[in-house]
Amino acid sequence: MIRALSKCKVLSLDKFKRYYCTDNFIDYEWSTTFKNKSGKIKKSVLTGQDRSSSVKPSNNLEFLNKHGLLMKGIIPSEQVPIESSGIIDPSLESTIIIERIGDDIDYPIKKLDTLNNLYDENGDNVVVMDPSFEKKKSTRKKKPKEPKEENVYSETTELSAPGDQPKPKRKTPKRKDTTVDNLQVKESKIEEVKIDQTPPLDMKPLKLKKKKTVVDYIINSDNIKNYSNWLYQIKEYNIDIGSNYNNSNSKEEEVSISSGNESYSKQFEWDRVVSECNKMVFGNDSFRRLQKEAINAILSNKDTFISLPTGGGKSLCFQLPALIGKDAGVNIVISPLLALMQDQLSKLKSLGVPVETLNSQLSISERKRVFQELNNINCSIKLLYVTPERFSGSDFQEILVNIHDRGQLKRLIVDEAHSISEWGHDFRPSYRRLSLFRKQFPGLPIVALTATATDRVEKDIKSSLQMRSIVNIRSSFMRSNLIYQVRLKSQDSQSVLTDIYAYISKKYPKESGIIYCATTKDCEIISEYLSSRGLDTCFYHASLKPSQRIQLQNDWTEGRFKVVCTTIAFGMGIDKSNTRFVIHHTIPQSIEAYYQQTGRAGRDGQTSDCILYYSKFDLILLKKLMANSDKRTKLSKEPFQDEVYPDETDEDPEEILKQLQANKNDMLDNMVSFCVNTKECRRVSLLKYFSEQSKPCKTNCDNCISPHLPHELDQSNTQERVYSRFSYQPMKKKKKSNKNISYDDVDD
Numbered sequence: 001m002i003r004a005l006s007k008c009k010v011l012s013l014d015k016f017k018r019y020y021c022t023d024n025f026i027d028y029e030w031s032t033t034f035k036n037k038s039g040k041i042k043k044s045v046l047t048g049q050d051r052s053s054s055v056k057p058s059n060n061l062e063f064l065n066k067h068g069l070l071m072k073g074i075i076p077s078e079q080v081p082i083e084s085s086g087i088i089d090p091s092l093e094s095t096i097i098i099e100r101i102g103d104d105i106d107y108p109i110k111k112l113d114t115l116n117n118l119y120d121e122n123g124d125n126v127v128v129m130d131p132s133f134e135k136k137k138s139t140r141k142k143k144p145k146e147p148k149e150e151n152v153y154s155e156t157t158e159l160s161a162p163g164d165q166p167k168p169k170r171k172t173p174k175r176k177d178t179t180v181d182n183l184q185v186k187e188s189k190i191e192e193v194k195i196d197q198t199p200p201l202d203m204k205p206l207k208l209k210k211k212k213t214v215v216d217y218i219i220n221s222d223n224i225k226n227y228s229n230w231l232y233q234i235k236e237y238n239i240d241i242g243s244n245y246n247n248s249n250s251k252e253e254e255v256s257i258s259s260g261n262e263s264y265s266k267q268f269e270w271d272r273v274v275s276e277c278n279k280m281v282f283g284n285d286s287f288r289r290l291q292k293e294a295i296n297a298i299l300s301n302k303d304t305f306i307s308l309p310t311g312g313g314k315s316l317c318f319q320l321p322a323l324i325g326k327d328a329g330v331n332i333v334i335s336p337l338l339a340l341m342q343d344q345l346s347k348l349k350s351l352g353v354p355v356e357t358l359n360s361q362l363s364i365s366e367r368k369r370v371f372q373e374l375n376n377i378n379c380s381i382k383l384l385y386v387t388p389e390r391f392s393g394s395d396f397q398e399i400l401v402n403i404h405d406r407g408q409l410k411r412l413i414v415d416e417a418h419s420i421s422e423w424g425h426d427f428r429p430s431y432r433r434l435s436l437f438r439k440q441f442p443g444l445p446i447v448a449l450t451a452t453a454t455d456r457v458e459k460d461i462k463s464s465l466q467m468r469s470i471v472n473i474r475s476s477f478m479r480s481n482l483i484y485q486v487r488l489k490s491q492d493s494q495s496v497l498t499d500i501y502a503y504i505s506k507k508y509p510k511e512s513g514i515i516y517c518a519t520t521k522d523c524e525i526i527s528e529y530l531s532s533r534g535l536d537t538c539f540y541h542a543s544l545k546p547s548q549r550i551q552l553q554n555d556w557t558e559g560r561f562k563v564v565c566t567t568i569a570f571g572m573g574i575d576k577s578n579t580r581f582v583i584h585h586t587i588p589q590s591i592e593a594y595y596q597q598t599g600r601a602g603r604d605g606q607t608s609d610c611i612l613y614y615s616k617f618d619l620i621l622l623k624k625l626m627a628n629s630d631k632r633t634k635l636s637k638e639p640f641q642d643e644v645y646p647d648e649t650d651e652d653p654e655e656i657l658k659q660l661q662a663n664k665n666d667m668l669d670n671m672v673s674f675c676v677n678t679k680e681c682r683r684v685s686l687l688k689y690f691s692e693q694s695k696p697c698k699t700n701c702d703n704c705i706s707p708h709l710p711h712e713l714d715q716s717n718t719q720e721r722v723y724s725r726f727s728y729q730p731m732k733k734k735k736k737s738n739k740n741i742s743y744d745d746v747d748d
């Protein structure tokens with residue numbers, strides 16, 4: 001009986017004849033069918049008798065073997081002699097079809113653990129076709145008793161066929177589960193596939209040359225790294241990481257990890273599975289600083305406070321643990337912005353991770369589907385992203401109780417946790433309601449993450465969330481590849497634009513960057529100006545439709561526009577690694593905001609510029625913006641968020657508002673002090689603000705390179721000394737700078 005098992009193509013056929021596999025006990029045969037460009041078919045049978053394991057495994061077939069796509073059984077002595085296979089001309093476009101001949105073969109027989117390269121000895125990629133894909137897919141749909149698997153598959157079917165590799169038991173020699181049967185029924189049904197000399201690296205459906213009964217997908221080393229494939233691998237580990245919140249043995253002290261603390265750097269039983277997950281699902285070769293410790297703390301079910309710099313890789317710290325453990329349940333992720341949420345969701349979905357959101361952007365049917373899945377006894381969702389407003393809604397609380405009662409609620413993750421604090425730069429009243437989680441589910445851990453927390457904000461976050469026995473993962477906020485510079489902003493708006501244009505066109509004419517502006521109008525004017533001078537520029541602000549914003553963000557991320565002129569609507573979570581510059585056309589409202597926004601630059605570690613144009617006259621405008629956002633806070637409407645609003649808080653709204661205004665004044669005050677400081681290294685000033693000590697950069701900031709003259713930035717010869725404990729004193733109106741500004745014109 002002949003059974004089509006797999007089809008593969010190799011880059012050149014003369015390489016193929018040298019391929020072999022190294023199993024010494026498998027006893028069956030291979031045949032190869034070669035088809036050249038003119039359509040002539042030659043077939044050669046490889047018999048597997050005297051098998052040897054002495055051969056170093058390093059070729060394409062072994063690669064297939066490793067990934068369970070191919071049986072083994074070819075050894076050097078069974079190489080296809082060039083004569084026997086006839087007209088094999090590697091330069092021709094050709095097809096190779098590999099068939100297994102013989103019965104009683106378990107699938108896959110065995111994984112060769114020694115194999116670790118995904119390429120052949122010449123560094124070439126391999127492309128594998130799995131003809132049983134369609135068959136397996138349709139059969140799975142008929143298996144209602146395995147809803148968990150079905151969910152995983154349905155999640156990944158369209159996106160990544162490798163997630164649909166069969167999931168066999170490995171040690172039982174003859175199994176009769178449906179997966180194997182599916183493969184075995186593929187008798188003689190060999191699909192022909194057109195092959196290029198250059199292997200396509202993107203996953204996409206291939207055009208079948210003749211028969212179109214099977215939809216095939218290319219599997220390659222990129223999309224093999226995905227959740228389902230990894231899931232298949234880890235079945236053997238079956239790690240039970242426990243489900244209980246672990247605050248029993250540590251008293252009220254916190255464990256702090258920055259460096260040298262061994263508690264969470266030591267070996268854990270899940271080390272291997274965590275590393276493999278990092279590699280296979282997320283595609284990372286290693287962990288960044290303190291990521292591993294953060295993951296260990298989270299997997300130990302501790303309350304964990306993670307404070308890493310911008311671009312430090314905080315997302316992985318909570319996304320990876322959500323996938324670990326045989327009883328990994330649902331992780332609730334609080335995220336402040338829909339755009340940020342959407343970004344993480346699409347990244348995770350592209351990796352095949354079962355992740356969902358409940359937000360106002362969902363259609364009714366999508367929402368229904370997510371609700372159904374959350375109520376499913378075998379709920380497959382690992383990460384559920386919601387805004388804080390959604391979280392505090394009673395319908396969502398009901399769902400949480402339901403999931404918890406089934407034992408599937410895992411932990412609460414609060415991203416951008418500084419938004420909890422009234423002293424944080426992005427305070428959101430609804431974040432305060434997250435304390436509900438500890439009250440409702442005292443047995444579950446809480447994880448908080450931020451890149452911009454002063455000591456005071458950190459304390460506030462921890463107490464608001466009622467975190468206990470906390471593991472603190474804290475690393476320096478220093479971004480040593482960023483060059484900070486403050487320039488005095490001319491009152492002549494045209495000259496600022498000219499200056500910006502000269503800088504970009506001279507230094508980064510083809511690179512990506514962001515220009516932060518105070519108002520939507522500024523965004524448009526600056527964008528228009530730069531475009532008219534030939535730069536690929538667009539503008540982005542909250543007044544645009546969500547679909548436009550998504551499109552613009554994609555365009556910028558993919559390099560169709562180089563420079564984006566934006567309000568703060570474009571900020572947290574923006575992750576384009578080769579952003580070479582961030583320009584502030586107007587002073588930001590706080591040092592935290594400045595650190596966040598400049599943190600978009602240089603995420604690939606390359607030197608990048610952060611230029612801030614400072615003018616004391618802009619403070620008038622900022623005052624208006626802040627008053628405007630206070631007004632919105634007062635109304636308890638957070639228009640850029642979700643449509644669910646929290647109940648009134650217990651606190652007096654007037655009091656809250658007053659406090660907020662005072663805090664904001666302080667924050668702006670600090671920002672102004674930073675700008676007008678003409679002596680201190682910018683990096684030292686920034687880090688000092690976050691209670692960190694550091695040495696002067698000497699070469700990476702304006703103050704170190706060429707200190708300003710004292711009067712240049714502080715303008716102390718003027719009557720209106722607005723910096724240094726700046727507070728909102730009425731200032732003389734400078735009509736020129738704000739005449740076009742109305743409340744409707746601003747963005748927050």
Ligand SMILES: Nc1ncnc2c1ncn2[C@@H]1O[C@H](COP(=O)(O)OP(=O)(O)OP(=O)(O)O)[C@@H](O)[C@H]1O
Pocket residue numbers: 284285286287288291308309310311312313314315316450451572573574575599600603
């Ligand atoms: N271990 C790793 N190896 C390689 N790349 C990584 C690793 N961890 C994270 N990254 C990448 O680093 C980038 C930044 O990560 P992430 O967005 O999580 O940073 P962040 O700490 O949340 O930053 P921010 O607070 O500025 O948004 C992402 O593109 C991510 O894929």
